[in-house]
Amino acid sequence: MVNYPNGKKAADAVKTTNYGKRGMSLEDDINTSNRYYLESKKAVVYKKPTPIQVVTVDYKSRQTARITEAYYRTPSTTDYNGVYNGYPLDFEAKETHSRTSFVLKLIHPHQLSHLANVIEQKAIAFVIVRFTHFDQNFIVRASDMIAEVKSGKKSLPHSWFMEHGKLAPYKLFAPVDYLSVIEKMIQEGEFK
Amino acid sequence: MVNYPNGKKAADAVKTTNYGKRGMSLEDDINTSNRYYLESKKAVVYKKPTPIQVVTVDYKSRQTARITEAYYRTPSTTDYNGVYNGYPLDFEAKETHSRTSFVLKLIHPHQLSHLANVIEQKAIAFVIVRFTHFDQNFIVRASDMIAEVKSGKKSLPHSWFMEHGKLAPYKLFAPVDYLSVIEKMIQEGEFK
Numbered sequence: 001m002v003n004y005p006n007g008k009k010a011a012d013a014v015k016t017t018n019y020g021k022r023g024m025s026l027e028d029d030i031n032t033s034n035r036y037y038l039e040s041k042k043a044v045v046y047k048k049p050t051p052i053q054v055v056t057v058d059y060k061s062r063q064t065a066r067i068t069e070a071y072y073r074t075p076s077t078t079d080y081n082g083v084y085n086g087y088p089l090d091f092e093a094k095e096t097h098s099r100t101s102f103v104l105k106l107i108h109p110h111q112l113s114h115l116a117n118v119i120e121q122k123a124i125a126f127v128i129v130r131f132t133h134f135d136q137n138f139i140v141r142a143s144d145m146i147a148e149v150k151s152g153k154k155s156l157p158h159s160w161f162m163e164h165g166k167l168a169p170y171k172l173f174a175p176v177d178y179l180s181v182i183e184k185m186i187q188e189g190e191f192k
Numbered sequence: 193m194v195n196y197p198n199g200k201k202a203a204d205a206v207k208t209t210n211y212g213k214r215g216m217s218l219e220d221d222i223n224t225s226n227r228y229y230l231e232s233k234k235a236v237v238y239k240k241p242t243p244i245q246v247v248t249v250d251y252k253s254r255q256t257a258r259i260t261e262a263y264y265r266t267p268s269t270t271d272y273n274g275v276y277n278g279y280p281l282d283f284e285a286k287e288t289h290s291r292t293s294f295v296l297k298l299i300h301p302h303q304l305s306h307l308a309n310v311i312e313q314k315a316i317a318f319v320i321v322r323f324t325h326f327d328q329n330f331i332v333r334a335s336d337m338i339a340e341v342k343s344g345k346k347s348l349p350h351s352w353f354m355e356h357g358k359l360a361p362y363k364l365f366a367p368v369d370y371l372s373v374i375e376k377m378i379q380e381g382e383f384k
Binding site: 038041043044046048049050052054064065066068069070071072075076077081082083084085086087088089090114117118120121122123 | 235236240257259261264267269274280281310312313315
């Protein structure tokens with residue numbers, strides 16, 4: 001690792017540009033952004049609940065049904081979808097701690113096939129990839145990422161995102177302001 | 193109640209027209225229809241999982257995480273959404289056992305406000321109402337139903353659905369073929 005003359009590590013220097021949002025997960029930041037979009041009437045986007053198979057429920061009282069045995073199920077879809085100005089939105093969000101590349105297996109097969117399905121139905125389908133070390137949130141068209149997976153790639157270097165992705169700006173009420181990027185991409189015909 | 197000369201009740205006579213699908217819930221029938229739409233590449237629509245607040249998880253082994261304490265949470269949205277040919281779909285489904293009317297409080301406040309929000313974003317928003325006794329599945333625009341709630345109505349008579357709703361046809365692979373109705377309503381400009 002390259003150290004700066006003052007003894008600080010390079011990564012720390014980069015990290016100081018993160019506007020105090022250190023420690024918030026990508027999911028938290030997207031949920032905050034979605035709340036802002038909802039309240040400002042820009043878009044209606046929600047994270048889907050994790051599917052859980054409930055086996056046993058203890059009904060002590062009507063209000064307080066307590067689940068005492070349940071299991072996580074594999075989801076069939078991506079984590080997020082919604083609607084923006086007549087456009088159906090569908091996306092997945094992933095973070096990587098690597099400084100060099102994004103391992104494609106982080107996007108699971110069911111997520112890839114769901115993205116392919118919604119692209120066929122003309123949804124605005126994309127992936128948000130956070131490189132935590134650089135505090136960068138890239139917006140990438142799902143079709144571009146699917147093409148790389150199909151070509152047999154196992155990972156994509158950071159430079160691929162610099163070339164094919166667009167950085168979501170940080171805003172106070174929308175820490176990952178993906179919608180401003182998507183809005184522009186739609187206007188420029190990037191989703192056909 | 194009016195009885196037929198053979199002693200059979202009128203409702204029983206109506207019930208015999210139900211094509212053998214008696215006993216399947218509206219949710220089951222919609223899920224079956226959605227699977228058909230997905231496989232035939234007509235639309236991508238899923239029921240959202242019920243949101244559950246997980247409190248305690250028992251990790252005996254990596255594969256078999258067992259949830260031992262959890263609680264149901266109130267959802268923020270409708271149960272179903274997805275995408276059809278570039279259109280964002282969003283809907284709720286309700287059944288009533290009444291022969292005369294549909295009680296509007298069956299559609300909860302969070303569902304009504306979510307429907308209003310997605311209408312503002314130009315989604316194709318609707319409600320599927322099943323009158324179980326007549327085996328009828330009505331498709332109603334969410335905006336029409338919201339207008340009735342706002343006007344202070346507490347319930348809507350069956351005749352309201354005959355006038356304002358459209359019947360979803362029964363098909364072998366799509367027991368509640370709402371998409372064929374929505375397709376036509378879009379073509380006829382019923383969603384502006």
